[in-house]
Amino acid sequence: MNKYYTKIDNLAGNVATLKAKGVGYDELAVVEGKWGKSLAQVIRVNGDSATIQIFAGTRGVSTGDKVTFLGSSMRFSFSEDLFGRVFSGSGEARDGRGELTDNLVEVGGPAVNPAIRLMPNRMIPTNIPMIDVFNTLVEGQKLPIFSIPGEPYNELLARIALQAEADVIILGGMGLKYDEYLFFKNKLEQGGAMDHSIMFIHTASDPVVECLQTPDIALTVAEQFALEGKKVLCLLTDMTNFANALKEISITMEQIPSNRGYPGDLYSQLASRYEKAVVFEDGGSITLIAVTTMPGDDVTHPVPDNTGYITEGQFYLKGGVIDPFGSLSRLKQQVNGKTRDDHRAIMDGCIQLYSKCRETREKRAMGFEMSEWDNKLLSYGDDFEKKIMSFSNNVGLFDALDSCWKLLSDHFEPRETGIRSNLCEKYWKKEQA
């Protein structure tokens, strides 16, 4: 028998206070009233009163509503039955199929012991040259896509998901527009990936507290699969909405904000989610790719800023392409030494030349005279953008490396590239007769 109460003392924001005994911190409750039923979570116990956060918000909640405490913190059913299913941010079925109640696992449990983690060391191919060649994605990595609103970040996410050869794909959507949700659903279905995908979707019209639960449930499920030895790819979009939900709730809780209204624990909150990315000894792993939209294209905004301090690099999406300068995969060194002997040299060489091309463009814009070398750089740069940077290129790593050599051969002499001569001898594309 669960304890229940029928008198709420205070209601404000998403938070209710009531007299209750024997209630544990973090315990789950159900609030039932005229307008329906919602889950709630204990966020403070003090003397004989408990403060609960109501997932669906307090709109229409009456002081006489029934509050039942469930005797445990949040749990979620875990099994292979999850495949192909769609849930809400708080884990309720969203696809009209039944709720799952078997094999409940604790949501948001303790952290993995660092001592049992393995070093990530396997490349994840994406067939996107800007990733595979220049900022290789690594299994077990946590990496955000920094993006101005309006960039094709969800397309990029979906493309990586379908290409990545993961055993399990888990999508956590936060504050998604309904058509974005449909976009993902269609993509996964068309790509034939739905049978190993699970979606947790909080849409912009859903209660804000549920936005906070979304990554936790998604990552809890991801962790369970990883413990079973599965390679899990977890996609979270958009983490800025998650951070904004944190902000909204901490302000209603009258916490003192630290920076532009965000709570002082924003870093820890984001980190405890991102740090779920892991490689276990028996082969299971979680790779975490998230979207962080940057208000006003400002990297120093608290959300991208704190994220950058947590993740292992970032893909910077700008003007419809992955910007080679702002982007960085910090784990690429773990893998790009053992793909092909020219990988690192091409990675450095092509980008250095492209960066020189950008400088030259600036000089040109300021009206300085262009030398022959400048003109070489300019035509190389244009070609590089078209043939390598553009998302329309969908090729494997080796083909992409070959394309890079072709590009260099078209525009330069070997010694102008700064690439070691033995590699040039091996890969330089001699003029076709």
Place this chain on the structure above:
Amino acid sequence: MSLTGRIVTVYGNMVTAEVNGSVAQNAVAYCHRSDGVKLMSEIIRIRGNLIDMQVFELTRGLMVGDLVEVTDDLLSVELGPGLIGMVYDGLQNPLVEMAQKVGNFLEPGHYLKALDRNKQWDFTPVAKVGDVLTCAEVLGFVKENIFDHNIMVPFTLRGEWTVKDIAPAGKYTVEQTIATLEKDDETISVNMIQKWPVRMPLGIYKERLLPTTPMVTKQRIIDTFFPVMLGGTYCIPGPFGAGKTVLQSNTSRYADVDLVIIAACGERAGEVVETLREFPHLQDPRTGRTLIERTIIICNTSSMPVAARESSVYTAVTLGEYYRQVGLNVLLLADSTSRWAQALREMSGRLEEIPGEEAFPAYLESSIARFYERGGIVELKNGKKASLTIGGTVSPAGGNFEEPVTQGTIKVVGAFLGLSYARSYARRFPAIDPLESWSKYNGIIDTEKVDWAHDFLKRGKTVNEMMQVVGEEGTSIEDFIVYLKSEFLDNVYLQQNSFDEVDAACPVERQKYLFNMVTDVLAYNFAFVSKADARDTFFTLTEQFRNWNYTPWGSEKLAEIENKVKETLAAKGAAK
């Protein structure tokens, strides 16, 4: 005798309990969850019969009315042989052993002894029966890796104690008695374990000295331009991705010290894993042993409980002080002190203290100062010099140094190695900004010469800024040469490729040699026919010096390259 009380409030990781009896600030308490699990906590505020505790674990499941057990012990660490090579969490639980016992996850409520109770140590007595000793004086020593690990008179003993009994040479575990001491009619037995409260500085010595010996990091830009000294303090602030962790990791590998303590404080678990998995296989060139044999890792990464993160830097610094007491030169690297400050801020918020700037507590600055003050070089009671050097990274919000943690740190450290976004963006690593950084210490090269070389960087920057406006055409060849010289100094001396086996670490002798070669170029009187000629020549010189940097010390190739450099210079020299 421990005291008990009952929980009245649970709010995040802060728990308030009601107790009757006397309790000490910073004493350890345990919150008993109804399923029997005991959660370790520390008293951080006392109001009448209410105590506020920070709980070092997830507080999930705690209820009003749950039992709280208050101990007499302050939050402490265990000190003794066997700490080196270990990986501890912020409360000094050994993580490898924890995984064996508890599994993959850091389940709340499990605490393990820091020191191995079964291992036997070869003890050699030094003190003799009848000797009169005071705290921290040496009773004997055991061999820990290559070190003589002194076993000392307990740090907490006051006054003069007479050795009544001392164990003969032989094998002992840390818990076995190795000496009996007496004073008046009090007798105590001493084993190899000491306990010390982490928030109290541990320093028992004749005299604290001024740092005068450079701590060689083998990073040229540090050792030559912004040196750090044994017993000194320094900070590395920088935006994300600027290279703080890589710089610290290089320092932990190559620094000329006896022992390195790495405090991974609120940062990525993956970075600790890298150290953990690599150090047992990497050789320490100074000793030929593996790096892990001179390293202790204190690891409270960002997803581990935040209260333990706060205490982890104190755990780390106390271990550092202990090994200084043993007689070693210790280097403590904390990454990142901003995460520690944020932990302070979170707790301060829960305590509803009046916030200061950016919601940090008013005592932030004094806490930072107290932390760095625990470093220093000392003359121990036995006349030996030993030191604790502290280097901390700072992660300022938005990369802007005008924020409380950076500002509070700048005031107290001896060297400021500021990393710049622009330099890391341009892949000029280590991205220490040579015009923003400073050091109050003297390094391995004569200050005057260093200042002279440094001046080129300033002048080169001015010329470069001017060139952005008037173009290369509008710049005089003299100015242009200054600019090229400053770029040359930057490229071949300040920058260092940490992925190249040779260049990654540049020993003192080699640094001095290279510095002379570089200053010869800086001082050289060139005669160029055109700017293109000048650019081309410096391009060649830069290539030659880079090759030199990648060539092993002692190789014949070095002289070959030096001859080529001479030829390049001779071809472009101005007539005398």
